[in-house]
Amino acid sequence: MTERTNRTVLLRGGNVYSPADPFATAMLVEGEHIAWVGSDGAAEAYADTADEVVDLHGALVTPAFVDAHVHATSTGLALTGLDLTGCPTLAEALDRIAAAAPTTDGVLIGHGWDESGWPEGRPPTLAELDAATAGAPAYLSRTDVHSALATTALRALAPGLADLPGHDPEGPLSRDAHHAVRRTALAHLTPAQRRTAQQAALARAAALGIGALHECAGPDISSEDDLAELLALAAEGDGPEVFGYWGELGGIDTAGRLGAVGAGGDLFVDGALCSRTACLHAPYRDAGTADAPVHGTAYLTAEQIADHVAACTEAGLQAGFHAIGDAAVDAVVTGVRAAADRVGLDRVRARRHRVEHAEHLDDKSVAAFAELGLTASVQPAFDAAWGGPDGMYVQRLGAERAAALNPFAAMLRAGVPLAFGSDAPVTPLDPWGTVRAAAFHRTPEHRISVRAAFTAHTRGGWQALGRDADGVLVPGAVASYAVWEVDDLVVQAPDSRVAGWSTDPRSGTPGLPDLTPGHPLPTCLRTVVRGRTVHQA
CATH class of the missing domain: 3.20.20.140 (Metal-dependent hydrolases)
Structure with missing residues (x-):
């Protein structure tokens, strides 16, 4: 349910990452904006009038993250469909493909294979791929999404494919041939499949403390319909916010018509x-x-x-x-x-x-x-x-x-x-x-x-995006923030980028989680976008 935008929320008993007060433990949100940051003692003045009082129990409050380059539909398809990321061998990849093929209507779409670490040292042949999919149309993008495997059945749906640069009759497709077969595969997605994938991507982002996404769309990476439907979906909900880029040479009018903020991204x-x-x-x-x-x-x-x-x-x-x-x-x-x-x-x-x-x-x-x-x-x-x-x-x-x-x-x-x-x-x-x-x-x-x-x-x-006042927790700023379960907060010493962590509060610098490799990453407890909760653990 959409929250009222004029609600007052007091968060206290934690650590607030704010340049306004490096020792802040509380924050007051009024509607879509931050009204105040400060100490727990001073927060008592707001407790009786707040619509909601959140006891942070030592949690960390930071600005929500912004992911400045995503492809939401493809991300959602990877989350909900065939994920080949981390496959240790070619044989394992073929087994996963074979297991997924019978459960898919239309084109089987998968992502994430990477032959550079496989002991076989090569991607599947076309014959191996056709056998694994039992002849069904399938599009399987490489981890970098700049080449892909495509079955014979899918290739047959892309007229003139064999004449395009990057065509390989037996192996992965790259360059123009890859763009053509990707357009063909995505064109066979139903509106329901696309919406489900986009919803999955937005939900995953919210669960990770991401409050805004930059969608890098374009005629070679997605479609006008894909971007329009994503922006409409984001506008219907409370967040994360989505800002679209349309990557087409000379595509200024198209970018404007679609509501994109830029004519670029994956151009x-x-x-x-x-x-x-x-x-x-x-x-x-x-x-x-x-x-x-x-x-x-x-x-x-x-x-x-x-x-x-x-x-x-x-x-x-x-x-x-x-x-x-x-x-x-x-x-x-x-x-x-x-x-x-x-x-x-x-x-x-x-x-x-x-x-x-x-x-x-x-x-x-x-x-x-x-x-x-x-x-x-x-x-x-x-x-x-x-x-x-x-x-x-x-x-x-x-x-x-x-x-x-x-x-x-x-x-x-x-x-x-x-x-x-x-x-x-x-x-x-x-x-x-x-x-x-x-x-x-x-x-x-x-x-x-x-x-x-x-x-x-x-x-x-x-x-x-040209919005210099956003992304910081200070009075008057937009209330897009995340709450994190963390261990100790540390301040990285300026003269060392590997070690040299400090917990000395006299530094006057807000602490952040210890991100030393091997140390557990923070867990997102709550994500709020413009004053509305979009994720609650």
């Missing part, structure tokens, strides 16, 4: 490292030959990027691009700089245009991001999943280039705004895990403090 400049489609200056280490090196795929030129950024800036709309490889990032920088020359640097900076993923940056591109006012919408869980000496990054690029990826500390030092997200279902919705991944980056020089990472996953998501 692909390149692909992904996992599928060897991220666009690189130097070739991939584990593909191609000296005579035929593999550099990935470039979908947009710098000139096309410049035209799109200039048009979005003129229209007062935020642009954004998916760019992972260093060649793709350089194309974005070149294009945005050309747009700034055309319409003015200050106007370009004011729009806070975005770059999604932005993994392969050097010092020059980091400085360019800061100069051009580009927001880096990044996913620390990518490093947790694929970084390290034995990870996929090293397989694809070698140790030296892999160590340069996801340079969060360098971006923060340069003044590049960071907004954290998951790219779910590529990596799961997991906000505290994301903060941990940034603070304990597999390359130590790229680590940032827990406090900075938490800010990037809360306030950073709002700042990426």
Whole structure:
């Protein structure tokens, strides 16, 4: 049931993460806004008049998280359907597919396979896939969602597939062929299936303390109907809030018609490292030959990027691009700089245009991001999943280039705004895990403090939308917050990003949970969006 928006709620007896008072233990919410933060003693003045008094029993209250890059329908399908994430072997993946196929009407949709860690060292053949599904149509996206397995039956539903770049008659499909078969699979979802998946994604987000999502939609990743139905579903409920991005070159009118806040998101400049489609200056280490090196795929030129950024800036709309490889990032920088020359640097900076993923940056591109006012919408869980000496990054690029990826500390030092997200279902919705991944980056020089990472996953998501006052618990701010069961709160010492935790209250800095690897992550007890409870444990 929807709560009254004018209710007064007093929370007391806990720890409130607020810059207004680093020692706050209580907070008063009136309607959709925070009215007061302070001590339990002072809170007694509000206890008799509050509609609800919540005894926190030592729980932590923080701003709700913002996931700055999600695909809600695909996330919901992974939550409710065939999940191949973490399959240890090809044989196990085929067994899971075979078990799911008889229970599915229409197209079987699954996600998450990753052959890079399988002992067989390869994905299923088309014949193996057809046998596992008993000939049914099936679409199974790889963990990076830039290539997919498709059965013969599904391929037959996509006319002209064999003529598209990225087509493989026996193996996974990538590039344009993948986009075509994904559109075909999603087109066969019923409205009820789509709504169920979207509801599952929103419910999961709320249960994890996420109060807002940035949906990165587009003609190659979902559909106009998918985005419209998601925004309508979010508007019907109390939360999480959903802000849509429409990733189509020249799609300004479409973005406006759909109610999107930007013409960007997954507007692909390149692909992904996992599928060897991220666009690189130097070739991939584990593909191609000296005579035929593999550099990935470039979908947009710098000139096309410049035209799109200039048009979005003129229209007062935020642009954004998916760019992972260093060649793709350089194309974005070149294009945005050309747009700034055309319409003015200050106007370009004011729009806070975005770059999604932005993994392969050097010092020059980091400085360019800061100069051009580009927001880096990044996913620390990518490093947790694929970084390290034995990870996929090293397989694809070698140790030296892999160590340069996801340079969060360098971006923060340069003044590049960071907004954290998951790219779910590529990596799961997991906000505290994301903060941990940034603070304990597999390359130590790229680590940032827990406090900075938490800010990037809360306030950073709002700042990426141009809403600088949101994502913080101070009087007058929007009351979107989460309540957490935690162990000890700690303050990370400024001179150490690995150890050096402090519980000294004299620091005057609000504490956050201990996120040292191996330590249990906080449990969400309650999520509130604009004063309305959307999750209660």
